[in-house]
Amino acid sequence: MTKRIPVVEKIMSANDRVAAENRAHLDAACVYSLNFMASPGAGKTSLVERTIQGLQDRLRLAVINGDIATSLDADRADAAGAVKSVQINTGGNCHLDAIMLQDAMPQLTLGEIDLLIVENVGNLICPSNFQLGTHKSVLVASIPEGADKPYKYPGIYRGVDVLVINKIDLLPYVPFDMDYFRRGVEALNPGLETFALSCKTGEGVNAWLDWVANEVEAERQPSVW
Amino acid sequence: MTKRIPVVEKIMSANDRVAAENRAHLDAACVYSLNFMASPGAGKTSLVERTIQGLQDRLRLAVINGDIATSLDADRADAAGAVKSVQINTGGNCHLDAIMLQDAMPQLTLGEIDLLIVENVGNLICPSNFQLGTHKSVLVASIPEGADKPYKYPGIYRGVDVLVINKIDLLPYVPFDMDYFRRGVEALNPGLETFALSCKTGEGVNAWLDWVANEVEAERQPSVW
Numbered sequence: 001m002t003k004r005i006p007v008v009e010k011i012m013s014a015n016d017r018v019a020a021e022n023r024a025h026l027d028a029a030c031v032y033s034l035n036f037m038a039s040p041g042a043g044k045t046s047l048v049e050r051t052i053q054g055l056q057d058r059l060r061l062a063v064i065n066g067d068i069a070t071s072l073d074a075d076r077a078d079a080a081g082a083v084k085s086v087q088i089n090t091g092g093n094c095h096l097d098a099i100m101l102q103d104a105m106p107q108l109t110l111g112e113i114d115l116l117i118v119e120n121v122g123n124l125i126c127p128s129n130f131q132l133g134t135h136k137s138v139l140v141a142s143i144p145e146g147a148d149k150p151y152k153y154p155g156i157y158r159g160v161d162v163l164v165i166n167k168i169d170l171l172p173y174v175p176f177d178m179d180y181f182r183r184g185v186e187a188l189n190p191g192l193e194t195f196a197l198s199c200k201t202g203e204g205v206n207a208w209l210d211w212v213a214n215e216v217e218a219e220r221q222p223s224v225w
Numbered sequence: 226m227t228k229r230i231p232v233v234e235k236i237m238s239a240n241d242r243v244a245a246e247n248r249a250h251l252d253a254a255c256v257y258s259l260n261f262m263a264s265p266g267a268g269k270t271s272l273v274e275r276t277i278q279g280l281q282d283r284l285r286l287a288v289i290n291g292d293i294a295t296s297l298d299a300d301r302a303d304a305a306g307a308v309k310s311v312q313i314n315t316g317g318n319c320h321l322d323a324i325m326l327q328d329a330m331p332q333l334t335l336g337e338i339d340l341l342i343v344e345n346v347g348n349l350i351c352p353s354n355f356q357l358g359t360h361k362s363v364l365v366a367s368i369p370e371g372a373d374k375p376y377k378y379p380g381i382y383r384g385v386d387v388l389v390i391n392k393i394d395l396l397p398y399v400p401f402d403m404d405y406f407r408r409g410v411e412a413l414n415p416g417l418e419t420f421a422l423s424c425k426t427g428e429g430v431n432a433w434l435d436w437v438a439n440e441v442e443a444e445r446q447p448s449v450w
Binding site (some may be wrong): 039040041067068069070072094121122123124125126142144145146148149151152153169170173200 | 265292295298319346347348349351354369371373374376377378379380394395398399400425
């Protein structure tokens, strides 16, 4: 019998080792980091823009964007006022991994930033299998995607630290059963920190910005232990 | 130097061989088949429902649904009036491949159907790399995803035979630059057959149904060559 699983295990443990190195690197520089994941078009880049615009008076923010092709998202982060944005073109690869992030990080001067947002490739499946070394992972869901997504993509809903429900301005125009959605999320990830907002209208964005600012502040405090 | 590419080539050629077997199997039974691909929530299942409801007086239709988890989509196809629906749970796999389709097909009685719709896993990246053996592939885009998707996911836009732009009822509520979208599509896939419609309101659905009915009819005609 051919034994194949160890090859996969080897890839994953190599990824996790590099993810731990990335985290140590960020921690040493007191840089807090978030990994944004979502399906294509849910609004990761719009949330990046809102976050930069809302926090640029308080924080220095950099962005690393992962995409199959183009630098459109990095250009938007630049225009919004990022201290620095770096585009990783994965060349067809369906997710970022820790090694891609490690390769991109030397393009940032970590001493000049407080918050690094890593915007993953638009995909509800593969990115959840690869730790990057960021402090927390954020799933951006969106109203027009439909309320059944936690049930159909349980892996990513189970694994994230924070959920942002974007495009709530479309609730009057799209059938979306919020109770059904919430029950699905709660079953997979009880008590998951959740922000419902609209990057288009700005509704609900302040609560998200306050959460991010508090997280960054907590990272800066030296542990009493 | 380690030579790794042949392993990938071997997987792909095995997939393509099985895809050719699937096609031969469908052709022998005069069953026309479509592979629906889209990002999560673009409306593949809603288009399946509209297609079944609109054509069930003319055609006998079966559906094979690929999903990470649940049988929600197969249940919806059943409720809409499919002759038969089969759910493939990929168990985390981000796409269907020809072997999964071959394994599922014995659950259908091909002599009893005219049209088979295969609904792929919601993902704009990985499914485009795996031929299934279906006659044509259909990409379902949707207005709230945004107009930049052809630029950011060129592989899937380049490889499909038909494009359906769903959720046009949301055009008044979402910024979507149709000219920019069209230019992106045209650069990757010139002259791509395109249907703009709303599965919610029914606008534009008839042109799509006529196209599907004509395709099935053409498959039934014996070639004069």
